[in-house]
Amino acid sequence: MAKVSHRHIVFSLPKIIRRNFLYDRKLLGKMSRCAWECLEFFLKASCPGDSMPGAVIAIQTFGDLLSFHSHCDILVSDGCFQRDRENEFTRAPAFDWDKLEELFRQKIFRLLLNEGRITEELIEKLGKWQHSGFHVFCGEPIEPGNETSMENLARYIIRASLSQERMTYVEDEGKVIYQAKDGSEKKEFPAL
16 A cells, blocks of 8 residues: 555445346446445545546445455545656545446446436336435545554454344354344344
């Protein structure tokens, strides 16, 4: 990783369209491409010259209690590298995260429409919802030299889908109990 500031960004989908990604896993790569194109567009537009951001994208398909929750965790440079000037980095000024979310929403709708997964009627219906279910989270910048935060974030975005600390094996009953992160709920699974 270059010694520049980075951010953690998460692109999430509404529950009503996640099932498309559950039953056609090839769409996950296309979702990742949509997220990258949105970020690239916004970062390049905010940095002058012939520039390019850098990113590592991890496609995740799990949420708390092992529910299906397709989303992209991204570690992205907080600006762009200049193509014509080696080692020159321009930090991006603040931009409107709501507009980034809207662009992502439009790209996902277009993707699913082109794939024959949703209809114009569903898009219109979702457009009338108070909250679309799409979400873009943007963390605070991680400054160069903050190795601990960078390592923690890198470890987080490639984490396993389940935590052994929240799992209890009940041998005599042949089951596994998995506890929610906040401890409020538990789910039981057959051990096998």
